[in-house]
Amino acid sequence: MKKETVAQETAELEQGHVEILEKYDAESRFRIFKNKYMTLLISIIAVAFSLYHLYTSVFGAPATIKHRAIHVALVLVLIFLLYPASKKMSRSRLNWFDAVLAVLSIATAVYIFVDYLGIINRGGIPNSMDIAFGVLLVILVLEAARRVTGWALPTLAILFFLYALYGRSFSGIFRHRGYEWDMVVNQLYVTTEGIFGTAVGVSATYIFLFILFGAVLGRSGMGQFFNDFALAVAGHTKGGPAKVAVMASGLLGSINGSAIANVVTTGAFTIPLMKKIGYKRDFAGAVEATASVGGQILPPVMGAAAFIMAEMLSIPYSQVALAAILPAGLYYLGIITQIHLRASKDGLEGIKRSELPKVSEVMKERGHLFLPLLFLIYMLFFSGKTIIFAAFWTIIVTVLAAQIRKTTRMSFKDIMGALEDGARSALSVAVACAAVGIIVGVATLTGFGLKLASGIVAVGGDSLFLTLVFTMIACIILGMGLPSIPTYIITATMAAPALVQQGVPPFVAHMFVFYFGLFANLTPPVALAAFAAAGISGGSPMRTGFVSMKLAIAGFIVPFTFVYNHSLLMINTTFIEGAIVTVTSITGVIMLGVAAEGYLFTKMNWLLRIMALAGSILMITPNMTQDVIGIALVVIVFAIQMIRVKKQNAMSLAS
Template identity: 70%
Template sequence: MEKRSTLDEPQMTKEQQEVLEKYDAESRFRTFSNKTVAIIVSLIAIGLSLYHMYTSYFGTPATLQHRSLHVAAILALIFLLYPPFKKASRTKLPWYDVIFALMAVSTSVYIFVDYLGIVNRGGLPNHFDLFFGAMLVLLVLEASRRVTGWGLPTMAVIFFLYGLYGRELSGIFRHRGYTWDELVNFMYVTTEGVYGTAIGVSATYIFLFILFGAFLSKSGMGQFFNDMALAIAGQTRGGPAKVSVIASGFLGSINGAAVANVVTTGSFTIPLMKKIGYSRNFAGAVEAAASVGGQILPPIMGAAAFIMAETLGIPYSQIALAALLPALLFYLGIIVQIHLRATKEGLKGISRENLPKVMEVLKERGHLLIPLVFLMYMLFFSGRTIIFSALLTIIITVVVAMLRKTTRMSMRDIIDALVQGARTSVGVAIACACVGIVVGVATMTGFGLKLANGIVTLGGESLFLTLVFTMIACIVLGMGLPSIPTYIITATMAAPALITLGIEPLVAHLFVFYFGLFANITPPVALAAFAAAGISGGDQMKTGFLSMKLAIAGFIVPYMFVYNNSLLLIDTTFMEGVLVVITAVTGVIMLGTAAEGYLLASMNWVLRLLLFGGSLLFMNPSLTQDIAGFVIIVVVVLIQWNKGKKMRAIQSSSIEM
């Protein structure tokens, strides 16, 4: 393949690694100096990956046993891999973490040994149930603190205390109160607490798709996405920013980790954006917004779609299809602003001679698309289970990678992928376990329904106000949390408010999912934007607010599909679908233009507000509103054309003089 000396993907620098570790606690794992310890930990990780591959084909043990084994192995890996504090040694394994790991394993061993007794007691725990249950809760809280930070375990502790002392409250959030024994028993020996739906999905779909992502990474898929994005968009106006959007969108859909995606692709794209003239704040904002958006982009959606399917009891394919158009509109809004900013500032793309050619990229690594195409076929058309589809796709990935020497995986690569898959999964898995405490208490106390009633009461009879209050609640609940637990929490506590008003459950869940994710780019706790600012050298808060501006379509589109379900392609005819696509695309282009304040010339605030108002007219399906919106577009374009014509005349006069 043609060499690109000036554009080869750089290795992550020490400074960039520090940025990743600062904003992504999952990256602060140990690298052991003792080879024996390193081998033992790797064998545990490999065993966990192979166990999930085996059970995806041959079936799992009883639900409680399978989930407990998954959680125990994840906890053991966390205590072996993650130090308790930032300043603790990252090369040595202290004795107490070995004890913690053994304690974690014992919680599952007990369930396997006394499974029939646990089932027969039916909610009447003995002393051993309570002992191991309390141990599990404490280990989950500590492991979650090490991997995800203080936010999620603090929320879990608050909810646990609410379960204990809620009887002391007054008002709508008061409940009858539960004892320590009742709470611990519910968390440990039922499939609604720690071992609830979230961990159930983690132990099946999520783990396998993270493992699939690890194998794709070893095959060189990340380099393929970067090269293809460069080949397609690199030479266009503002090309590196468009490359960032394309590459980050695809990678974000697969890995589902916004901060890690920012640092991985941003270490390559942000310097290129700055080099052609984008400001450091804007360059960071582009990467942050694009990375967060990957988690709403089918086919994988960062694995959240699988939890949504399990929660709603509908096929995964229906969710992926419904999420497709809104996700594309989100990225269209970013592309529009990137292009207009480049036009306004006279920025160019990358010279063609420094770019790969599309056909060369496809010839070298194009075969890596086969596993993705195969996965979509399996998920949408084969009729096979999701976990079997994931397993078969992993095998296909290894086989397809063998077709060319540059992508061929050695046995070491395969082993590394098994280790990497297990290690990467710990963040999502422990978050799912910890959020099980939150959801468990919310289920026992009816907190979710009470919060939903509170939101509906605040909104009165206004759907719009209820949507606004729900949006705010979701952003607050999602601050500082990974995407998976964010969705689970918002689906439990905020979505019921919308469903109460008659909104379709799928629509309500997608609405809360969007705004829970956007906490990553919404100051004051915008971790993805802060990580991007760390790479670009920009200001954190300015990068955060610019990220919000670039993602403005993502803040408006959820309102659009609440008012117009056809945007999700639900129960629509072909012609209705075409019409909704046209109006939605037009509205998003208007929105991006208003946000950037430029079309054919700079806009004043009056025109920007007019254009913004016109874009909102496309939210509700109405012929009258659509016509009004198109009239506004025509007026703005004519004004801009006239202004641009005058500016060109002035420039021509000055050149002649």
Template identity: 65%
Template sequence: MNSEHEKNRQEPGVQPEETIEKSIRELEMEAMDEKKQQELLEKFDNESRVRTFTNRGMALFVKAFAIAVSLYHLYTAYFGTLVTLKHRSLHVAMILALAFVLYPAFKKSSRNRLAWYDAICSVLALSVTAYIFSDYLGIVHRAGVPNQLDLFFGVVLIFLVLESARRVTGWALPLMGVIFILYALFGRNMPGFFGHRGYSWTQIANHLFVSTDGVYGTAVGVASTYIFLFILFGAFMNKSGMGQFFNDIALAFAGHTKGGPAKVAVIASGFLGSINGAAVANVVTTGAFTIPLMKRTGYSADFSGAVEASASVGGQLLPPIMGAAAFIMAEVLGVQYRVIVMAAILPALLYYLGIMVQVQMRASKNGLEGLPKDQLPTIGEVMKERGHLLLPLIFLVYMLFFSGRTIIYSAFLTIVVTILVSMLRPATRMNFKDFLDALDAGARSSVPVALACAAVGPIVGVASITGFGLSMAYTIVSLGGTSLLFTLMFTMLTCIILGMGLPSIPAYLITATMAAPALVQLGIEPIVAHLFVFYFAMFANITPPVALASFAAAGISGGNAMRTGFESMKLSMAGFIVPYMFVYNKALLLQGTSLAEGIMVTITAIIGVVMLGSAAEGYFFARMPIPLRIVLFAAALMLISANMLQDVVGLAVIAVVLMLQWSKAKKEKHQEPISA
């Protein structure tokens, strides 16, 4: 065996148990080094470049304001929100005020004191909402015929949203917003079907200011209700020690198996990613522990980083929370939340199965061992100490699927249950300070998501009034011609390009506006089309040349950033194939299918994903030659469609390949003593 673990075993006087135990202790200490994590986050994630005030009074004021923001959203969750425009404008105003206080304008700006122009921007943000509250009926009655004050505050709002988005999410999203506004102004001069009748600045500003298709659109509506509450729920879960629980339970379940540390990374990052929806932050926090441990077990630096990146990105595909994207999708499609979750669950599990298969095959191929079982926590110990933290998640699933209550009320009650459940054990118990810290953290964590939802407003708003979305769909369909496969491929490329450098929610919203209609035009059901574009918008985070999650993972592992990106794509191969599978066979989404059909499509999909992973790694029972890998890959792809003949042929080819591999492994096993 060539693993580092095996090398350690061969060194005289060094016991593997001692080495691994020491490694785990050291890595836990490294994972607690918040300074290193923050530095890495700031390098790859604009959302983490926040001010830390040295003035105690200012720090307390900002914390008090953040707590007030969280308390407002809790209040509206229980007692009901204000009228739509008032509630959404107040939500945006509070988020904008926090953004300008927390995020400096430039990298060289002071990180410990507030600049005068940031204070002015915060006040302006609040003044926009003050104006809406003071003249609400007038604004509503003047819809379409704005006065000068309407235009002034509309321009102020658009500027503040785009500027704050630049600070928090980077240049990509605000630049797209500016380009779309310019397109609305000057698109009448464009040739072909991308041209439109043209709009004046007055029409555009008014549309983006008071319309529910503009800044205060659907995305902000969801952010101000569901998303904020679930981010707050995640803050309370984090404060009670849920992150530590996920790490410990993953170690207990999988740490001792072949390639155990990589499986730990997949399990822990998947659970955490589903709750927090922040791929890069998830890579850094979880990866600070799992990536070095994978390397010490024998995985390469590039592969270790890729495992963490692909698992963290996949969390946004994993129900029940899906990083809050499920709520946006449900609102856009006008369906119940549970419909999205039920459709997404099997593809997400197949995605993680694909990663697990490659991790297992890589470990078997290279002879990598797991961690000594006696040095790992047991499932019983972990469940006894922190297992009660699963109760809020179980309660949440019950409330969302079986109680008949609204999502907002369910989220509110789940936060209350989380606080109460944390009191059951001393290790997880929250005191009053922890409670306030969670409220503060929840508001701060919501700023990037809420701003992204507001900043996507100009893009979606312009696309709606100019018909750009339909023009884009026409272009994609034209490029694909009469071939569904080509149209899907062009849509995939469009989604990956549009999603580069963008947070997950605006990436989904933009691709849903511009790419999903192309698939709907071809007769694909809307939920299938939206899940398809959502998958590939998420994978922009691990697809070079702009693969922020992979680059952050490479920063921890010390590997090459581009190679880590391509390894992440390889590990996520199932994720690139599964969307095609559910387009060709919607039974994979458990939509309108019988139990027997659902079971059959699940079995063939599992076999196909396992074989894809084996072909990618070139191992099953024994190392696999390239020609056989190509044959196995092709056979696995035959299981994509709902064609029974293709399934039978594919399964037959797979059976022959596995028999050949089993025979080869048997021969190699008999030859080992001779070669020795």
């Protein structure tokens, strides 16, 4: 009877987590067919989709627009088969009109193959069939994006489409000469400046393969390995479960690139543990949210956004990943510092060692799963091979490494399941990239990006700091409710040019907007990652969002810092300069956590917290004079706190 009760409670808990995921992540609201033939059809299409990308990664892809058209068409087919048009519609059977939409999705790619030479020869002068299929594709992409990502992205795309048509009626800097319907549709359909632009191009190459890599890792038990490894290493320390959440969510988030899904999957394990040892609900949820979001700034994969940045800026991927190491490390250090200080302040201990797995046992059982990650790092940074080549062979190595131990061994069914999981997981990112193509296509056609940049610069005046603040606000607003990758593409197109106009190097500008676009997931009023975490912890969504912002405070300051001094990104920096920047930044972030928590050895008054905050910011900012002043302030804070602790100890002994 007891076993049945436990099983029932577990099932109810899992169902609750599924409902939370579906509430905040439209991607999880897919159909589960009762008809076994429909289930088989979905599996066949998804597996074929993955095999196609594996094949093209080795033997080459068709002509650019053909390859991207196949990618988008298969994405649309799977979305219309898997996702109902509304919550009220059946999630166990297929509606006839969704079947029609799936067929029409295939037609948009077939037309490009059939009349490819005609499209090329017409050179931007579309005929009636080009327009008809172009309009059809735009409608299909918008509807598919609505089903998978929600209303935010398609609404923004529709507004841009209308702006292209009626922008001639605007006044001021946003007015343009106006474009006819056929010219706009041509831009979006039969060129590589619209739907089949850079975003879809990267989705059809790098992103899909790395999502597939994550799916293969998932089937091998990597998620469980990360949890067990983090528990073994940090579970016994002060606030151990919270540190476990940071380690596991950061590692997993870098690979899967989905903050909300990461919050729910990892958070289902870590949040109850945090609450069990005494962390409050809002704090426990915030820890999971900030750790999951931060995975997307953590090399080597960075949720696949690094590959888009490299493609957009035409720079080596290795440059992006290396530059991101120190800022990402500072972000996570800031979170862990506050976790540790909160545990010290509230007297929270870790989990008993007897209840935890041993590092040696975890490594013996699943340690070989580190091999694919090490191989990936070698391929990306030291082999000199292309990213696509590296991704393909890393997937192969993952399957082979999983076979080493029985507990991780993948059967043929598991491999097919991983291929299906990869295709399904890629849908939200791919359709978002297609929808972003509409926005970017219109921005390119009308020059909207430069107009917006000029507007931001005009408001900011000659002040770089004000321009940074307005750009930060714009990025957070643009990122509300959107997945991280389309958020980055939109902010890079709309907001980064403002910083470039102020003399900020393009790469630094892109890193700045990338950070703040991501932090929209933590920033109320639309903080989806924080809200999902609150759903698991039982805390207040808004309070969890604000606590998340406090935990992520280093992430809000570091981007401003690397704009003023590029040493944090290791750009044109000597070894000595890099070492100094690293040490002072680490010290500064630790003191930032001290100021945020108001605790160092013992509780601090507001004056000391202000001094710690000032000292931390001065040390994070790479400037020798500011570093010296910051160090002096930090020494004073340390000295006063040490004296207070000695007095408290003396008083306790006397009593």
